[in-house]
Amino acid sequence: MKKFFLALCALLSVTFFYAEEKEYTHTQVALTGYIPYFGEYAVSATQLFLPPELTSHVISSGSLLLNIPAAVVNPSYTITGSALTTASWASGILLENKPAVYGNPSLSNTLMNMGFKGNMWLQYKGYEKARSLCSSDIYPEYENLSFRDAFLACYDPKILSKKSVWVPIVSFAGLAVGSSLMQGMNNSVFMTGESYIGNFKVPVLSGLASVFALSCINYTLTGIGEEAMFRGMGYEEMKVSMGLWPAKIIDAVGFPAVHIPQQIITGYDTSIMLSAFVLQSGTSFLLQWIYDQGGLKDSIAAHMWFDVVASTVSYLFTSGTENNNFALNISFSTKL
Secondary structure, X not given: OHHHHHHHHHHHHHHHHOOOOXXXXXXXXXXXXXXXXXXXXXXXXXXXXXXXHHHHHHHHHHHHHOOHHHHHHOHHHHHHHXXXXXXXXXXXXXHHOOOOOOOOOHHHHHHHHHHHHHHHHHHHHHHHHHHHOEOOOOOOOOOOOOHHHHXXXXXXXXXXXXXXXXXXXXXXXXXXXXXXXXXOOOOOHHHHOOEEEOOEEEOHHHHHHHHHHHHHHHHHHHHHHXXXXXXXXXXXXXXXXXXXXXXXXXXXXXXXXXXXXXXXXHOOOHHHHHHHHHXXXXXXXXXXXXXXXXXXXXXXXXXXXXXXXXXXHHHHHHOOOOOOOOOOEOOOOOEO
16 A cells, blocks of 8 residues: 555645646657556566566556656546546455455456556546647647546447447457357357356356456446557557557557566466467557547447457356356456
8 A cells, every 4th residue: 555655646746846737749748648658568567577466566556657647737637536546456456365255356356457447548638638738730630538428438329330330349259259169169158058257156147147247347447448548549649640550550569569468477378479469469450440430439339349248258168167267357467
C-alpha cells in the first residue's frame, strides 16, 4: 500500500503546477500520448525482472504514474479516476491473499485488470483533452468519447449490426472454433459431459454462464482500455506524426509485443508465443481497419467480443477434464 500512496502523491503533486487551460502545441499533444503509450511497454517488461510477489505492486504503481501527463492537462477527471483505479487494484491485491474467498483468483485478477485498463482510459482522456486544446490544423476531426458511451458501445445493436463489426466477430468465432477442433475434443465438455473451472467441478451450463458473465465484465474493460490506448491514442497520434503505414506497423508489432513478458513468465513455449504474436498482430491490423471505418466505439465493441468469444470457446473445448488448461487470460496479470 505504501507504493500506491507514493504513486498517488506524485500524481497529485502535478496539479500544483497546473494553473489554467492553455493552448497546446503539436509536440505537447504528442508527448501527452506517447509517454503513457510507450511507458506501457516498460511497465510490462518489469515482469521479467521482478519476483512474483512484487509484480502486482510495481505494475500497479507504474501504471498509476503513467497517468501524470493526463493529470497535467485534465486534472480533476484524472485524479478522480485514479482514486477509483487504485481502489480496484488494491482490492484485487488484498483479495489475492485470501484464497478461501469464493471466486478467487478470478475475482482478484478481474479487479486488478479493471484498475490497469481503467488507467489506460484515463491516459487516453488526457490525450483527447490535449488534442482539443491544440490550435494546429494537422489534426482531423476527433470524436470526444465518454466512458458511458464506450461501455455501452459493446452492447449497442447499432454498432454490432455494422458489417465492419459483426463480420469480423463472426469470422473470429469461426476461426476460434476451427482452431479448437484441430487441437482435438478429448478435453471438451461435449466429450466428457463435465466441466471444471480450476479444480472445481461445476455443471456445464452453470460454468458456461459464469465464464460468459465474467468474460463480459472483464473484457468490456479490456476492450475499452486497450483500444483507447493502442488505437485511440497510440495509433491515432502516430498516423498524424509519422504517417499511416509506420503507424500501422508499429501498432501491429507493439500490441502483441507488450504481451510477451506475461507469456514468458506464464511458461509458454516459443512456438505458442510465435503463433500468439502472429495472431495478435493480424488482429491489430483488423482492429485498425475497424477503427478507421467507424471510430473508437466500433473497435472497442469488436475487441471486447473477440475476447469473450475466445474465452467461451476455450471453456467449451478445454474444461471437460480436471487440471485443464482453461484460463481467462488477462493482460499484464496472471491467468485465471
